[in-house]
Amino acid sequence: MSSSTRPESAAEVRVLNAVQGTVGARPGVIAAARGMSHFGEHALGWVAIAGVGAVVDPRRRRQWAGVAVGAVGAHAASIVIKRVVRRARPNDPSVQVNVSTPSKLSFPSSHATSTTAAAVLLGRLTGLPLPAVLVPPMLLSRLVLGVHYPTDVLAGSALGAASAAVVLRAEKKFGEK
Template sequence: MRYVNCAAADRLLLAALRDCGRQPHIAAAARALSHAGEHGVFWVAAGLAGAASDHQRRGAWLRAMALVAAAHLASMGLKRAVRRPRPQLPCGEPLVRTPAGHSFPSSHAAAAAAAAVAYGALGPAGRRIAPPIAAAMCVSRLVVGVHYPTDVAAGAALGGLAARLGARWSLAGSGPEPVRRVRTRGRHD
């Protein structure tokens, strides 16, 4: 049986995706997604836009946005505890600068996955729009060369779990109460 060295697989996958960044249009898209996701700004803006446009579920949008922010903050705390250095690639400098020198877990991925889960729970538009943008943002962190795949996977798992655990709170009061049937004893009309 052959065992896979996780660190080697991490480096190989990162090098392959980073190589995609040599194509100008891919590099530009990856840079744009990385900049938009800095400190969860894109996802907070999306939550505010949802709250502004969906009056019936405004509170749910704001609570979902709070889950996204919480996932981002949790990843930042974990990143400071783990202190894994960012990748050093032989293919050159990363395509973007980063505010911190640590990479595990990816805070971009944590916020993106939390948004995909939390905003996706708010209706069809969220389910159609948030997951593909979140996936693209996660991949962008590899293309720009600032995270290992395991950083992104851990960040996405953290964000998705945080949003899933907070789903009941987030959705509280997000629409009309369901009609409940009450059983009574006696006559049935």
């Protein structure tokens, strides 16, 4: 463990090493994780999907807008928390960083936050088990890329679920009768 690793994150660095040494060592995994990273940056991929949904499914345009609002709102909440907590990204020489990031702040993962919010809302809209399909790969990708600790992605996912719940309550309260 280097001096840049706080003792409380030593176990998390070991998890990152294990993920990068197993999952991350498989051919194509880092490239796929980078693609997911670019898709999830600032929740833009989720906003694009919501926009397409709103165009092709005008009957449920409000719900598609809710997907965009939920993803962007979750992302915004994660940024506020990042600025309060100010946890630095993994900075251990044993952790390979495989993608650039817009900030040095790590907690919570904004990708995990917006992806979970979008997956919950899209799952509700489509009737598909999208949280189970979309969330784990995004969380794992952040570890493969070496830009988040495991607790960053878990907290981000919890925040995303809470953000989606807020959107669903608002839709129920203010939706068309």
